[in-house]
Amino acid sequence: MARPEEHRQTERSLTMSRAMVEAIAHEMREDDAVFYMGEDVADYGGIFDSTEGLLDEFGRDRIMDVPISETAYIGAAVGAAQGGMRPIAELMFVDFFGVGMDQIYNQMAKNTYMSGGALSVPMVLTAAVGGTYNDAAQHSQTLYGTFAHLPGMKVVVPSTAYDAKGLLHTAIRDDDPVVYLFHKRLMGIGWLPAPDGPKTGVPEEAYTIPFGRADIKREGADATVVTLGLHVHRALAAADSLADDGIDAEVIDLRTLAPLDIETIRDSVAKTGRLVVVDEDYRSYGLTGEIIAGVAEGDLAALDAVERVALPDVPIPYARPMENEVIPDTDDITAAIRRVRSDE
Known part of the structure; x- marks a missing residue:
């Protein structure tokens, strides 16, 4: 991993x-x-x-x-x-x-x-x-x-x-x-x-990061959170807030979608048993479904609970309260992690 x-x-x-x-x-x-x-x-x-x-x-x-x-x-x-x-x-x-x-x-x-x-x-x-x-x-x-x-x-x-x-x-x-x-x-x-x-x-010299290698930004044992971009930081904030309640969430930053590092995600879910996929893109036909399918195809028995947190299938509103309602935030991620843990 x-x-x-x-x-x-x-x-x-x-x-x-x-x-x-x-x-x-x-x-x-x-x-x-x-x-x-x-x-x-x-x-x-x-x-x-x-x-x-x-x-x-x-x-x-x-x-x-x-x-x-x-x-x-x-x-x-x-x-x-x-x-x-x-x-x-x-x-x-x-x-x-x-x-x-x-x-x-x-x-x-x-x-x-x-x-x-x-x-x-x-x-x-x-x-x-x-x-x-x-x-x-x-x-x-x-x-x-x-x-x-x-x-x-x-x-x-x-x-x-x-x-x-x-x-x-x-x-x-x-x-x-x-x-x-x-x-x-x-x-x-x-x-x-x-x-x-x-x-x-950031080092001054040039360096490369290979495509297709996700980064575990925070290690944890109780739930796997997979995301990218802005929502890496929102997921980390959610994980930090849950730590006070004894919930230890792992946060995986995909970094690249194509190629996709599904193995790192599968390894994490094999450890935690619970998966939350967070996406600022639309929910239908998108990243959340692809990640969940990729995990299930690898080892369906390892997946005890799963949640998707994504943008609903609507045009993004201009009005600030409405935009805030449709774009997932830290509270949405926190709630999803709690839900996948609710059967314990």
């Missing part, structure tokens, strides 16, 4: 946005084929600070603002990748993927297969995901389950600055297309405060 990763001793701690910028800058210095393109990524530095400061070092030939045409610039990135470059293309909000879906799913994800392996598409598609800040139904979704459902793309969702940097180094160096999704609430930008937790120690 995986263990909580030993982060290297460092006095530096970075926000997730700064850790991402550091990884991008390192890869651009090492490889002239790496460039970044997207809306408001040059002069503005990305509306979630995802490229802040990069224009000054690398100039407009490699940090490119693009017109508001996702189809055009994602298609350009696919072509550049097939031509030997390593583009990073940013969707400002993941909700906009539908505009460029043909370029993403029928080109980026499939061209290696359609060419019989003659072409590779070494590109990264980044996008901001998540709600909790009242931006309504077209700017607040996660949708990582959609990309994980469609074969041909690797899907990455970091929850801490340490993971964000290591996973982004891995993504940029990968010879296959990677969808790298960052939660707005975790970036550490001034107008959108982050919870405690995503700002972590």
Whole structure:
């Protein structure tokens, strides 16, 4: 079973946005084929600070603002990748993927297969995901389950600055297309405060984190909580609050959806017997069902109780009280852990 990763001793701690910028800058210095393109990524530095400061070092030939045409610039990135470059293309909000879906799913994800392996598409598609800040139904979704459902793309969702940097180094160096999704609430930008937790120690040197390796962020014996992104921190808060009542919850951060580390989850459930899957994506046809099915297929007898905590199948409301009602919070996770323990 995986263990909580030993982060290297460092006095530096970075926000997730700064850790991402550091990884991008390192890869651009090492490889002239790496460039970044997207809306408001040059002069503005990305509306979630995802490229802040990069224009000054690398100039407009490699940090490119693009017109508001996702189809055009994602298609350009696919072509550049097939031509030997390593583009990073940013969707400002993941909700906009539908505009460029043909370029993403029928080109980026499939061209290696359609060419019989003659072409590779070494590109990264980044996008901001998540709600909790009242931006309504077209700017607040996660949708990582959609990309994980469609074969041909690797899907990455970091929850801490340490993971964000290591996973982004891995993504940029990968010879296959990677969808790298960052939660707005975790970036550490001034107008959108982050919870405690995503700002972590980050080594100055480059390092990679392998895809398909979940991280046990908190060990426990009484229940397994599986989640990713923002809800790693909400699950950890729930686990800490339950510890006072003698309930010891284990929290697993998936970090990547494709590939998925189902073995770490199965090993944990074999120990705890109880599973809670927490997801900010929609409940139906999504991550929660996939995780539960994967555990059951491995050893159904090990699963004594299970709970799903996810977004109901409704557009995310604009009004703050209504948004708070539909997006799972720490109290929802706490209640679910108590429910899977209720038969003891």
